Amino acid sequence: MDYPNDQAPGAPVRSGVPEHGRVPKYYAVKARLSALVDTLAEGEALPTERELAVRHEVSRETVRQALRDLLLEGRLRRQGRGTVVAGPKLEQPLSLASYTEGVRRQGRTPGRRLIGLDRFPCPAALAEEIEVARGEPVWHMERVLLADDERVGLESTYVAVARVPALDTGFDPDSSFYAHLREELGIAFGDADERIETVLATPREALLIGTPPALPMLLLHRLSRDTGGRPVERVRTLFRGDRFSFRTRLGAGSRD
Template sequence: MDYPNDQAPGAPVRAGIPEHGRVPKYYAVKTQLAALLDDLGEGGLLPTERDLSERYEVARETVRQALRELLLEGRVRRAGRGTVVAGPKLAQPLALASYTEGVRRQGLRPGRTLICLDRFPCPQGLADEAGLERGEPVWHLERVLLADDERVGLESTYVAVARVPRLDTDFDPDSSFYGYLRDRLGISFGDADERLETVLATPREALLIGTPPALPMLLIHRVSRDTEGRPLERVRSLYRGDRFSFTTHLGQPLGTDDKN
């Protein structure tokens, strides 16, 4: 398929140029840098800011602004004192599947680092949202998500102690929680409600994930139930916006036709 103005699928319309045709200097440099990234390939080291400012005949601050946008978009990443071309984003499906399964499908090694596993009486807000009873004991499992040992997210899971009474002794924190429920306890997921939004990480979250606080994050809230419709878990998953994208398959809603 041919695309107008040599645009690839998903690229900004007219390469992001305003209708009045006046292009900010930093954006022109960003466009040139994008072409340079394609030439260098994944892992390629970019020239220094000084070299780039001389090459494109602009101020170093203009180069910095272009690099900042490429960094936020996940096109480049910091490596020591330099900047290198980043690899493709991880495409995680919006489905009732574990993080482990999604990462493995892309040929990467999933992992997790345990931050905390504690229990407390369920507060009213969590009870209302997850269909639990106020005051009943719940586990809070917090883990940093890894892909090939790179920190890419932070996950907090809340589940009733009555459903998983030996979570603190029988569960390996570096493994899949979904796999533990399925293989050790015989619990299967039935359905879930999920909400996705963009946020900035708190200072604590940014420190745990190892990102600048200004880096946009993708936040997913999920409330899951088992095959009998009973509440199972409430999860808050925070993913790096420069390393993740999410995919889903959409079908035609029941009761509609294709006439409109």
């Protein structure tokens, strides 16, 4: 593996650098590109790969590897055939607030694009989760999540037809489902179980969200209940790992 000439063994340890002090060329280029990004405004384009390779006296593959890292970290994004500076990550609270509310709080415009809405007999595993009889009709609504018209996620919602009978005619799929339940049906959320994991999107999911299949995603599974403790919805949401972070506030609970 090639290393920059100025990184000799015994040099001071730097962030992300092994103890022996040797740094792969792509990492050194990444550090320089990161400093460049700090001087540019959101949406401003970086020089081409060829220009960066000449400027830093490295191969274009070394530049690509450095750019890939910065893309995965969410500091850059692809625009057409070029690379531009990305804005700050969207910070979503881990709470019962809807996606719409979370995005609006950050001064961005939320939106959703309907991919499909259909009803089908509820399978056994889902029926147990949302506490309906097996075979009872349920809705499946799939929507792409938008922030300022940028595709940032994919949401699949499962809800019993008996709870929301007119979902196909009385609901605007571009709007907040939580607001519809609250304002039109009088359903108030009480609590939810939520689990987060990192995954890679399937080819279909990557195509819908507009990302490379290799981009890490944050996958949220949520089972929401009303104030009476009855399940309302089962939701599976993919968020782009380069565009989203999550936060929560922890209290001082009991300790073992």
